Amino acid sequence: MKRLIVFTLMLFVWPALAAAEALPLARLKLPPGFEIELFARVPNARQMALGNNTLFVGSMRAGKVYAIPLKGARKPVVIADGLNMPVGVAFRDGDLYVSAVSRILRLRDIEAHLSKPPRPEVVSSAYPADTHHGWKFIAFGPDGKLYVPVGAPCNICEPDPDRYANITRLDVASGKIEVVARGVRNTVGFDWQPQSGELWFTDNGRDWLGDDSPDCEINIVNAPGEHFGFPYCHAGSIFDPEFGEGKSCADYSAPAAKLGAHVAPLGLRFYTGTRFPAEFR
Structure with missing residues (x-):
């Protein structure tokens, strides 16, 4: 080999x-x-x-x-x-x-x-100046737009959904910004599935709900504006004790994968090359 x-x-x-x-x-x-x-x-x-x-x-x-x-x-x-x-x-x-x-x-x-x-x-x-979750992983999508996440300016809060806790895409020619995904606490890595073109992204779960909860996540965007639960529902099934009252987790997109609590995933990439061993292609 x-x-x-x-x-x-x-x-x-x-x-x-x-x-x-x-x-x-x-x-x-x-x-x-x-x-x-x-x-x-x-x-x-x-x-x-x-x-x-x-x-x-x-x-x-x-x-x-x-x-x-x-x-x-x-x-x-x-x-x-x-x-x-x-x-x-x-x-x-x-x-x-x-x-x-x-x-x-x-x-x-x-x-x-x-x-x-x-x-x-x-x-x-045009992006918020908050430094809490304010650093941004960026990447160009297949549509030629620059995808820019905006993390929640807190561990847990209910911020303006048009300004925070979302993934946006920016037309670098016109400066126009569109929200692609909502309810995203803090993503620091995303990529597009090569065959389907779907946007996959990581999300870092909130703190102070215990050592083993809630899970950090991998999610898939199936439609523009889709909501992934923050701050109401975590990891697809855990109601937030402060903001979850009166909410239903069924109203939000469940994660494609749960990664464990506090693992803080910092990257996601689809491999399309041929040099990795066969089991990793």
């Missing part, structure tokens, strides 16, 4: 790990047929997006966006700085899009200007 090398960008969470000369990669248990190695060191790394010849990386508290050439020394270059939690990055038609809490930014023709990056231009400033 051919062995697949999975290049992994290490997300430095603990200062001690960031300062270490050697990362404990040998302690990671991988299925047969996989290998792992360090690709690059990027402080405070979050979402990644592939350009034509470059890996782009967002960050959180660092406030920076990085570019890593895929050829050569793989030395990260800062292409934007001083931003408000620029977690999300998405590449399309030569331009890089960045989420920065209330704003979606664009760096035009970025791969031709890595040594002298353009000033980020504002595509939209």
Whole structure:
């Protein structure tokens, strides 16, 4: 069997790990047929997006966006700085899009200007400025729209449903925003099923209902504006003690999969390649 090398960008969470000369990669248990190695060191790394010849990386508290050439020394270059939690990055038609809490930014023709990056231009400033669940994973959908989630500004509350706890899609040409899914507490990862085109997304469940409840979720959007329960019903069957009175879980879309309580899923991706072992295709 051919062995697949999975290049992994290490997300430095603990200062001690960031300062270490050697990362404990040998302690990671991988299925047969996989290998792992360090690709690059990027402080405070979050979402990644592939350009034509470059890996782009967002960050959180660092406030920076990085570019890593895929050829050569793989030395990260800062292409934007001083931003408000620029977690999300998405590449399309030569331009890089960045989420920065209330704003979606664009760096035009970025791969031709890595040594002298353009000033980020504002595509939209219409999103809420709340930082609680305010960082945003972003991605372009098959429809060419940029999908932008807006988390609930709390652990549990009943926010404006047109502003919070939803997934939106943004027309980057006109700036028009449409709500695609509601009742979503905080998604930090989504993708489209290659055959059906359905949008699948993770959702992080609320806290303070116990160690084992409620489950974090994987959900599927079957129709625009579909409601997935937050803050009234959790994991398809658990009424919220504060906001669930008078509600029926049957009125909301149940999760496609329950992942366990407090697992905080931070990504979802459909694999369409051919290099993974057969059981993972």
